[in-house]
Amino acid sequence: MMTIGNLTTNLNSGANSGSKQSAASAPVSAPATSKASAASGGAAKSASAVQVSISSSALAAYQASVNATAAPAAPAPAPTAAQLKTYSPQQVASMPLSQFKALDGARIAALTPAAIKGLTADQISAMSSSQLVALTAPQVAALSKVQVAKISPATIPTLTRAQLAAITPAAFSGMTTAQLSAITSLQGATIKPSQLVYLNQQQQAALQSKLLSAGSVGNLFQAMAAQK
DSSP, rough: OOOHHHHHHHHHHHHHHHHHHHHHHHHHHHHHHHHHHHHHHHHHHHHHHHHHHHHHHHHHHHHHHHHHSSOOOOOOOOHHHHHHHTTOOHHHSSOOOHHHTTTHHHHHSSHHHHHHTOOOOHHHHHHHHHHHOOOHHHHHHTHHHHTTTTTTTTGGGGSSSHHHHSSSSSHHHEEEEEEEHHHHHHHHTTHHHHTTTTHHHHHHHHHHHHHHTOOOOHHHHHHHHOOO
């Protein structure tokens, strides 16, 4: 039979045993919490590192695009005289203006008369005196009325007498009054009556003083008579 004293002893013993078990099991949960915190902290650091990496890559890509935009492309080298000899009118017309302006006289002269027909209005207007005077008589003869009209008046005096005489009558009729006024007296002496036939009254008036100075006014009157 269990007495009151024994019951008390057993209860105390059980309580002590429960306290020991609780005390023994309590520290076990702490490491789990620490590991979870450590794992969470590691994940946060990892995510932060990924963000920094992405931001760095995006910044590098943006900087590269800015540099690529800011850096001008190197101009294409000017074609050689040998290459220009094979150019078609279409190739001449598609030549960048900056590249065309860089051509020296020898390269201009290398173009065939057929290729000369491809010269654009901008290219002809941009021709320097040295480029214009480099044109051969066959090249000048290939110029159209529209092309002749685009020659800068400032470069007209550099045309040789052979070049001026090589301009066809149809093309010569495209000359503006500013161009005709720029013709020198020496050049005027080489103008043929056939070149004057297609000139209108304004053009004839612009050229008349040069023909008078050159003693070639008779050519002008012959041309006028031919028009009647």
